[in-house]
Amino acid sequence: MESLKDKLKRDKIPQHIAIIMDGNGRWAAQHGNARIIGHQQGIMAVKSTVEGAGEIGLKYLTLFAFSTENWKRPKYEVDALMKLLVQAIDNETADLMKYNVKLGAIGDLEKLPLSVRTKLKECIGTLSSNTGLNLILAISYSSKWEITEAAKNLATDVKEGKIDREEITDRLFAKYLPSSHLPDPELMIRTSGEFRLSNFLLWQLAYSELYFTDKLWPDFRKDDLFEAVYDFQNRERRFGKISEQLF
Ligand code: FPP
Numbered sequence: 001m002e003s004l005k006d007k008l009k010r011d012k013i014p015q016h017i018a019i020i021m022d023g024n025g026r027w028a029a030q031h032g033n034a035r036i037i038g039h040q041q042g043i044m045a046v047k048s049t050v051e052g053a054g055e056i057g058l059k060y061l062t063l064f065a066f067s068t069e070n071w072k073r074p075k076y077e078v079d080a081l082m083k084l085l086v087q088a089i090d091n092e093t094a095d096l097m098k099y100n101v102k103l104g105a106i107g108d109l110e111k112l113p114l115s116v117r118t119k120l121k122e123c124i125g126t127l128s129s130n131t132g133l134n135l136i137l138a139i140s141y142s143s144k145w146e147i148t149e150a151a152k153n154l155a156t157d158v159k160e161g162k163i164d165r166e167e168i169t170d171r172l173f174a175k176y177l178p179s180s181h182l183p184d185p186e187l188m189i190r191t192s193g194e195f196r197l198s199n200f201l202l203w204q205l206a207y208s209e210l211y212f213t214d215k216l217w218p219d220f221r222k223d224d225l226f227e228a229v230y231d232f233q234n235r236e237r238r239f240g241k242i243s244e245q246l247f
Contacts, residue, residue, distance in 0.1 A: 004226040008056060012233050014186035016060035017053070017225075018208075020200055021045065023192030023216030030216075036080040041218035043088050047095075052222025053133050054099050056229065060134045060182060064200050068108065068142035082112070085139070086119045093123050100132030106179045107141030136182065143202035150176035177203060184208065187232045189225075191217045207239055 021042060028038030046063065053061045066081060073081075096103065103124045109117055120139075154176045157163045163172070174180055184204040190196070193214040197205065211228045213220075236243060 004223055004230060005052075005055065008226060008229055009233055010057070013056050013058060013229065014232060015058075016062065016183050016185040016187075017058060017229075018062040018064070018185040018188045018201055018205070019049070020064045020188070020190040020198060021217040021220075022190060022194055024218055026192060027216040027218040035077060036084070038216075038218055039081060039084055043084070045217050045220040046088070047092070048221040049225050050096075050101065050133065050135060051099070052225045053135075054101065055222070056226070058133055060136065060185070062106070062136040062138055062182070062185065062201070064138045064141065064198075066107075066139045066141070067199060068140060068145050069199065071111070071140070082116050086116055089119050089123045093126055096123075096127055096135070097130070100130045101127060102130040102132070102134050103127045104134060104136040104182075105139055106136055106146070106182075107139045108145055109140060111140045134182075136179075138200070142199040143197075144199055146178050147203060149178055150174075174203065179204070186237075187211060187228065189213070189228050191215050191220055207237070209235055209237065 024038035024042045025035045026038070027041060028035045031037070049063075050061065065085065070081070071078060103120075105120055105124065109120070112120070116139075120137075150173060154163065154168070154173065158165055158168075179201075182204075184206070185201065185208050188197075188201070188205050188208045189211045191213055193212065195212055209232050211231055213224060213228070215224055236246070238246060
């Protein structure tokens with residue numbers, strides 16, 4: 001039988017997919033477990049998704065692992081999530097190497113505990129010469145933080161006379177975003193039946209296709225990724241134009 005993966009058009013795989021991994025807490029509650037068990041199960045979903053991304057030749061996968069707002073969660077949950085991140089990075093580096101995955105991170109990383117920052121830096125270094133999938137972890141990330149950073153740095157350049165006020169365009173502004181090295185995602189997936197962007201890549205998602213699924217993140221697997229890509233491939237992206245102008 002033809003699998004969902006086989007049905008995907010190989011020349012129409014998006015370059016960049018961004019995912020809001022939501023529903024770990026609800027998954028845990030449904031299974032009568034503590035929230036952290038949901039986050040632990042979420043790692044299985046991350047592994048399967050990364051594997052699937054590699055199989056279809058995706059170039060960039062950005063995962064929203066921890067938002068600026070998540071710092072406001074109870075301390076025990078924040079601590080447990082940080083510990084889980086270090087453990088996951090530690091446990092998975094060898095497999096990521098095997099899959100030729102390069103790792104990156106976006107966010108206000110200065111706010112992370114030293115142990116997380118050190119481990120992250122170490123793993124990014126180990127995988128730096130890989131040439132396959134670019135896996136980007138958005139950690140301590142929020143879009144408003146990122147856009148504010150861009151505004152601050154641009155203001156400095158204007159003040160120092162490096163940029164003239166009249167030269168500022170959206171393209172120039174985008175160059176000041178901390179994540180400016182990444183192409184805009186063509187597709188954004190959010191799990192758990194919530195229809196929000198939650199301060200995630202607001203600038204970059206301006207023309208992205210949005211895909212929502214009721215699946216809770218711990219239940220998400222590579223086949224769900226393929227389904228989202230299949231759905232994406234059957235949409236018409238007009239970028240503000242009309243259908244007839246696209247061909
Ligand atoms: C949202 O579910 C999920 C998070 C805040 C954390 C996601 C992190 C992981 C899956 C670990 C990632 C690890 C790596 C290495 C990328 P929620 O807690 O908001 O769930 P709820 O809305 O049901 O309460």
